[in-house]
Amino acid sequence: MRVSAIQMDMKLGEPEYNFAHAVELVRRAAATGADVITLPETWNVGFFPSENLEALSDREGERVKATFGPLAKELGVNIVAGSVSNVRDGKIYNTSYTFNRQGEVVADYDKTHLFTPMGEHHSFEFGDRLVTFELDGVRCGIVICYDIRFLELVRSLALRGIDLLFVVAQWPKLRTRHWELLNTTRAIENQMFVVATNSCGTAGQTKYAGHSILLDPWGEVLVLGGEGEQILTADLDLEVVRGIRESINVYRDRRPALYEIK
Numbered sequence: 001m002r003v004s005a006i007q008m009d010m011k012l013g014e015p016e017y018n019f020a021h022a023v024e025l026v027r028r029a030a031a032t033g034a035d036v037i038t039l040p041e042t043w044n045v046g047f048f049p050s051e052n053l054e055a056l057s058d059r060e061g062e063r064v065k066a067t068f069g070p071l072a073k074e075l076g077v078n079i080v081a082g083s084v085s086n087v088r089d090g091k092i093y094n095t096s097y098t099f100n101r102q103g104e105v106v107a108d109y110d111k112t113h114l115f116t117p118m119g120e121h122h123s124f125e126f127g128d129r130l131v132t133f134e135l136d137g138v139r140c141g142i143v144i145c146y147d148i149r150f151l152e153l154v155r156s157l158a159l160r161g162i163d164l165l166f167v168v169a170q171w172p173k174l175r176t177r178h179w180e181l182l183n184t185t186r187a188i189e190n191q192m193f194v195v196a197t198n199s200c201g202t203a204g205q206t207k208y209a210g211h212s213i214l215l216d217p218w219g220e221v222l223v224l225g226g227e228g229e230q231i232l233t234a235d236l237d238l239e240v241v242r243g244i245r246e247s248i249n250v251y252r253d254r255r256p257a258l259y260e261i262k
């Protein structure tokens with residue numbers, strides 16, 4: 001499975017520009033022969049405008065579905081369309097939509113851990129369900145940015161049988177080391193591929209890290225981004241998952257009856 005992660009530089013509060021730019025980048029990523037293309041967190045508005053957020057947001061994912069469904073079908077590619085700021089039932093969610101090669105929505109996920117240090121919970125609603133799905137027969141899960149700090153969340157997805165985790169983020173440069181270590185640790189402890197797509201550039205006072213990272217289940221770096229906008233591509237050999245789980249079988253050896261965290 002060839003995956004291309006788009007490390008996008010979006011403009012805060014400018015969905016018109018951001019939609020056009022995301023489509024252009026997806027077309028460029030498709031030219032690499034990718035099976036799956038990914039985008040970062042809240043790329044439609046940036047993370048996140050303090051004014052007019054509701055007016056700038058998508059409505060029940062209508063715009064992202066109308067844009068990326070047909071595009072996925074036209075290009076014959078799976079698209080993990082990052083996440084968008086999205087109004088549903090009068091509330092704003094940080095929602096991720098994933099499209100298969102036929103342009104169908106195969107997953108929608110609302111961020112479950114909102115980033116309270118930046119007040120995300122004052123503007124957005126918490127999601128309340130975990131999501132797994134299949135792309136080309138590969139079992140996948142998705143989390144959004146701050147979610148990656150919660151090992152229980154990722155282990156829960158792992159126990160549902162995923163082999164590949166998508167992380168879509170707007171992670172600040174200030175904590176680049178946490179970003180790399182957390183993604184690497186989740187890959188190793190759950191013995192899965194991790195495709196972690198970050199944003200870059202500056203929004204308001206915050207500089208975003210870039211450093212998108214694609215990892216194999218041994219925690220080896222397949223490709224690591226720099227600081228600027230770029231498309232990172234790697235081939236994932238899913239057989240590696242079976243190999244590591246046979247040689248170091250942590251799923252067989254774990255002893256959940258002893259753990260307070262189930």
Ligand SMILES: NC(=O)CCC(=O)C(=O)O
Nearest residue numbers: 115145146170171172175
């Ligand atoms: N967008 C986010 O969730 C930011 C998370 C973050 O900066 C951190 O966990 O550190």
